[in-house]
Amino acid sequence: MSVDTVGEAGDSATQLDDLDEDLRVQVVTKAAAALADPVRLRILWLLREKGELTVGSLTEAVPVSQPRVSVHLRCLTDCGYTEVRREGRRSFYRLATPEIGGLLDRLTAHAAGSVDGLLACLACTPDGEPTTDGAGCC
Known part of the structure; x- marks a missing residue:
């Protein structure tokens, strides 16, 4: 399809x-x-x-x-x-649906358990170079 x-x-x-x-x-x-x-x-x-x-x-x-x-x-x-x-x-x-609230809970829990990695991602470009615009590696 x-x-x-x-x-x-x-x-x-x-x-x-x-x-x-x-x-x-x-x-x-x-x-x-x-x-x-x-x-x-x-x-x-x-x-x-x-x-x-x-x-x-x-x-x-x-x-x-x-x-x-x-x-x-x-x-x-x-x-x-x-x-x-x-x-x-x-x-x-x-x-x-109520499941959307659960999805938000799971997403927040994941972020809470991965703060260091997510902050590192915010601080680099997709090429691994430092960035100042907050765009991150993703």
Whole structure:
């Protein structure tokens, strides 16, 4: 199955096991990349803590504009991390499943157990050279 045929109108839900190995790796990489953005991770933590928030509430809590928050929420929703409930003109976002909270717990526990290595990664480029922009080796 190619990227072109995934999610076409009328298709039944595609399962990860239905994909060829290369596409499966791309899909899982996309799921991980959605978590790799600091603003998206903050949004997920906030939703985990508060339960359900509007775009306006999230905009007040993260250091980006409302249009950028909306873009991040679209990514998180498309990737299956959040869901939206509409009430009149307002949109309320929440974690899509309780398992997302568990994923955040496991990610945080991993980071807590790997602080030295992660700090070293923040301090170097992919070529192993020191960096001052915080981009890191990954």
